[in-house]
Amino acid sequence: MILDDIKSATIAGQKAQVENGVKRALEEGLSPGDILDNGLIAAMLVVGEKFRNNEIFVPEMLIAARAMQAGVRIIEPLILAGERKYVAKAVIGTVKGDLHDIGKNLVIMMLRGAGWEVVDLGVDVAPEKFVAAVQEHRPQIVGVSALLTTTMPAMKATVEAFVRAGLRENVKIIVGGAPVSREFATEIGADAYAGDAGSAVEIAGGLVA
Amino acid sequence: MLIVGELINTSRKSIREAVENRDAAYIRDIAGKQVQAGAGYIDVNCGTLLDSEAEVMGWLVETVQEAVQAPLCIDSPDPKTLDTGLSLARFGQPVINSISGEKERYEAVLPLALKYKAKVIALCMDDGGMPVTAGDRMRVVRKLVPDLVCAGVPMGDIYLDPLIIPVGTSDQAGSEVLETIRRIKAEFPEVHIICGLSNVSYGLPNRKLLNQAFMIQTMTAGMDAYILDPLDHTMMGFYYASQALLGKDEFCMNYLSAYRNGL
Numbered sequence: 164m165i166l167d168d169i170k171s172a173t174i175a176g177q178k179a180q181v182e183n184g185v186k187r188a189l190e191e192g193l194s195p196g197d198i199l200d201n202g203l204i205a206a207m208l209v210v211g212e213k214f215r216n217n218e219i220f221v222p223e224m225l226i227a228a229r230a231m232q233a234g235v236r237i238i239e240p241l242i243l244a245g246e247r248k249y250v251a252k253a254v255i256g257t258v259k260g261d262l263h264d265i266g267k268n269l270v271i272m273m274l275r276g277a278g279w280e281v282v283d284l285g286v287d288v289a290p291e292k293f294v295a296a297v298q299e300h301r302p303q304i305v306g307v308s309a310l311l312t313t314t315m316p317a318m319k320a321t322v323e324a325f326v327r328a329g330l331r332e333n334v335k336i337i338v339g340g341a342p343v344s345r346e347f348a349t350e351i352g353a354d355a356y357a358g359d360a361g362s363a364v365e366i367a368g369g370l371v372a
Numbered sequence: 373m374l375i376v377g378e379l380i381n382t383s384r385k386s387i388r389e390a391v392e393n394r395d396a397a398y399i400r401d402i403a404g405k406q407v408q409a410g411a412g413y414i415d416v417n418c419g420t421l422l423d424s425e426a427e428v429m430g431w432l433v434e435t436v437q438e439a440v441q442a443p444l445c446i447d448s449p450d451p452k453t454l455d456t457g458l459s460l461a462r463f464g465q466p467v468i469n470s471i472s473g474e475k476e477r478y479e480a481v482l483p484l485a486l487k488y489k490a491k492v493i494a495l496c497m498d499d500g501g502m503p504v505t506a507g508d509r510m511r512v513v514r515k516l517v518p519d520l521v522c523a524g525v526p527m528g529d530i531y532l533d534p535l536i537i538p539v540g541t542s543d544q545a546g547s548e549v550l551e552t553i554r555r556i557k558a559e560f561p562e563v564h565i566i567c568g569l570s571n572v573s574y575g576l577p578n579r580k581l582l583n584q585a586f587m588i589q590t591m592t593a594g595m596d597a598y599i600l601d602p603l604d605h606t607m608m609g610f611y612y613a614s615q616a617l618l619g620k621d622e623f624c625m626n627y628l629s630a631y632r633n634g635l
Contacts, residue, residue, distance in 0.1 A: 221574070221575025222541070225541065260449070264502075265537075287501075311419070311449075312419030315420060316422045
């Protein structure tokens with residue numbers, strides 16, 4: 164079945180095959196939403212699962228995401244023309260003083276792959292900028308990344324900025340990054356800690372369920 | 373050649389617990405083992421302790437020096453914490469970890485390097501962000517090294533850290549660093565080059581293999597200092613073997629002593 168072909172090609176990171184599969188599926192009359200949900204998103208859920216279980220590794224996740232994006236590009240105009248809803252919305256960035264973007268980008272890719280709308284604030288994001296983005300975009304989830312022991316204090320400052328702005332109750336804050344731990348997340352008053360991109364999607368889903 | 377032992381870092385669980393319990397014996401033990409295993413410098417990092425970093429730095433520095441007479445590598449982004457650690461470091465010439473071309477950090481850390489006549493680990497980055505190519509890194513190096521030298525830091529006290537990006541997310545990351553090392557050696561032969569050895573393997577299985585191969589490759593290209601776990605026997609074995617094979621171990625004496633010390 165064509166959706167299975169799309170799914171397995173996406174998991175394997177075969178960009179050209181995904182593109183061909185998506186085009187063929189559209190020609191056969193499948194709906195863009197069906198292709199997205201049961202082909203591309205279904206594939207990325209498997210990818211996230213395999214990644215979490217150490218069956219596949221970062222480069223394989225990257226190449227699968229690239230294949231998925233190639234498929235999404237074809238159906239995106241059709242989807243946007245329709246009324247499709249996102250799962251939920253997240254605003255994500257790396258804290259002030261920290262320029263690491265790999266982990267953050269993996270999380271964004273996986274969330275988008277799972278049907279989320281994601282606003283990427285980039286790196287070196289000041290607490291006020293996180294707050295302003297939440298005021299503007301009204302997400303359910305804020306993802307905060309820090310990869311250095313030295314920028315972890317900026318995570319605390321970010322959580323505090325939400326408290327000061329009176330917005331803490333409006334969002335769930337998930338923190339992650341190599342030096343971050345569950346205990347640290349609790350200590351600074353975040354809602355959750357995600358250890359990798361796959362579990363970030365699962366945890367974010369749990370928080371908005 | 374310089375080995376900085378990386379184990380005293382509060383992002384490691386056992387160290388964090390030892391600090392919380394003020395378990396000086398544990399810290400002394402880890403410091404002693406690292407020196408015995410070949411570390412010339414002991415890194416001290418307590419950056420995870422948000423509010424008490426400077427105070428803990430003081431305690432760690434004192435505690436480590438009860439066990440070993442090795443010079444220390446004071447590791448913090450916070451100038452106050454650096455100052456505390458440096459002011460208490462008693463043996464040899466301390467290292468500051470780190471300075472960079474970022475304006476704020478450069479201006480805050482430089483006075484400490486001069487005050488304590490410390491060696492500096494200088495990150496190859498500036499306010500333009502993380503470097504990707506060898507060219508990005510060299511643009512920073514060509515400003516940072518002359519700036520430091522003009523300010524009074526001797527060329528031989530500068531340890532450039534090219535900043536290691538995982539090869540799993542950017543497959544040219546390793547080769548860009550090797551190219552950076554070759555260019556630094558060509559343009560600034562007296563400057564030292566240092567890096568940590570775990571970033572390169574992020575996201576891939578069998579990380580130790582990549583870390584070990586990367587040490588050998590970077591050393592061959594001209595890197596002459598590493599921040600690593602000196603208690604990792606295989607890594608230290610490759611370290612001594614590479615030194616000998618590169619002609620940097622007269623009469624293979626270090627290799628032989630390492631062998632006799634049980635490596």
